[in-house]
Amino acid sequence: MISRFALSIVLTGISTFACAAVSPEEAQKLGNTLTLFGAIKAGNAEGTIPPYQGGLRTAPADFEPGKAWADPFWDEKPLYRITAQNVDQYADKLSAGSKPC
Numbered sequence: 743m744i745s746r747f748a749l750s751i752v753l754t755g756i757s758t759f760a761c762a763a764v765s766p767e768e769a770q771k772l773g774n775t776l777t778l779f780g781a782i783k784a785g786n787a788e789g790t791i792p793p794y795q796g797g798l799r800t801a802p803a804d805f806e807p808g809k810a811w812a813d814p815f816w817d818e819k820p821l822y823r824i825t826a827q828n829v830d831q832y833a834d835k836l837s838a839g840s841k842p843c
Contacts, residue, residue, distance in 0.1 A: 790821060 777783055777794050785793040802812040824832045829842060 772778055772780065775783055781794065783794045785791045798814060802814040805812045822832055822835060824835065826842070829836070833841060
């Protein structure tokens with residue numbers, strides 16, 4: 743019991759010293775080449791990620807106040823369906839952490 747309590751105190755103490763920071767140069771990119779969330783505004787050269795243009799500006803046509811959000815992308819079709827069987831075919835679409843070992 744005491745060891746668990748001590749461990750929780752130590753871990754809490756460690757987390758208070760953990761800070762994430764970016765350089766002033768990187769912070770200047772926010773709102774310019776990066777979105778305010780830190781994503782790249784330009785999209786990608788392949789065209790599979792479109793440029794960011796500010797997000798949704800109006801509610802979807804089937805939105806009703808007080809109800810669950812309507813899906814603004816209901817008519818979009820997936821470009822790929824990556825499975826364990828075809829992962830090698832789409833390896834260039836996956837990040838290193840998404841690829842099998």
